Amino acid sequence: MPMTPRSRTASLEGEVRMVRTEKEKMLAGELYTANSPEIQADQGEARAWMQRFNANIDVPLAERYQLLEDRFAGVGAVRPQKSERRERPMPDSTMTLHAPC
Template sequence: MSRTEKEKMLAGDLYHAGCPELQADLAQTRAWLVRYNASLGLPASDRRRLLAERLAEVGPDAVIRPPFFCDYGYNVALGTGVFLNFNCVILDVVSVRIGDGTQIGPLVQILTADHPRDPEVRRSGLEFGRPISIGRNVWIGGGAIILPGVTVGDDAIIGAGSVVARDVPVGATVVGNPARAVAPRSA
């Protein structure tokens, strides 16, 4: 049985993003983002209701400060007390899970979307995604970039401006481009 492009996308397989079904989903998300990004002056409870309209899961006390940007929204799950500061970008062609109590600085990019390395396959317009999982009580500094397929362990710290291309172990502190482990600083 043939799968739709959306089914292929959600499975992390090669798919064509320009198919009508996915273009309709993107259009719905863009309309939702216009509403959400205009909500900064609204009470937190109203912004939370807006988040629940589009995201897969929104834990109690989860906050995203607008403006916020994503591809689909329905692949994003936020745990209890998650905080995303201004101008975060989540390219969520597959699952993005963010654990309880995680704090994410401004301008952070969480990117599940990936492209084939073979130039002929890439030229055909095919792409794929690899899920990202961010554990509990993680702190991600402003401007950091989390690349496709990365898992960040609980209690980890990612320094501002870091580019995270590999998994981050539980409790580790990583900085730089590419991000590498360093001894944690106190205070």
Template sequence: MDQRTQKERMLAGELYVADCPELAADNRRISEWMARYNAALAVPPDERHAMLVEAFGAVGAGVNIRPPFFCDYGYNISIGAGSFMNFNCVVLDVVKVTIGEKTQIGSAVQILTADHPRDPALRAQLLEFGRPVTIGSNVWIGSGAIILPGVTIGDHAVIGAGSVVTRDVPPGAIAVGNPARLKD
């Protein structure tokens, strides 16, 4: 019998139950952090940076995330130096979300790792899983874009505003639309 905790299963990208006591405690912790962070809009960026370091797995120098900002746990987020996220972004980080250096992310972008089984019997058991998202360096993601679970976006790529990215985007490519398609 598998003796791993639900959190260990979640972090491995396997089926898990999200409302177990350990994950509920992690979510309470980040909820309290988000309340403080989202009230810190008028706080200088260097002070907000210190708050990001407190919550995230890794934060490079000069990272600026404008509140409000929302995430599931925080500890699965790594963001490279000089990156920027505008107002109202959501990162569902049940597994790793990696963002490279000098990446610019517009307002209301959603980066989603959380996924659910296609089998209704498994969903009825409240099981879910995650697939990591990787965003390269010097990427520009336009406002309102949605990055779905398991997607990798290569360095120097551009994602158009409002695009829904369902597949990997190669380095240097431009992807737009719903679903996002590569532009020639």
């Protein structure tokens, strides 16, 4: 992960402290200003990716998985392992499906 720019501030005692960027505060779970340029840029990038992903609803599943892998490569595995895949039973004429309220 690349280092983000920080500004230095001097206290009255002459010590130098590093001030966190708004994104660093957000990732640390602290209060932050959401309209900082760094966070706004990340949101714009995420919005553009989401629009591309949603526009590709009719493409083969392998291509959609590739889009997920491109976006979330730093997070972990995207494709479920064969042992993790569960086949869902197909409803037949005797089954009643209920929508959650």
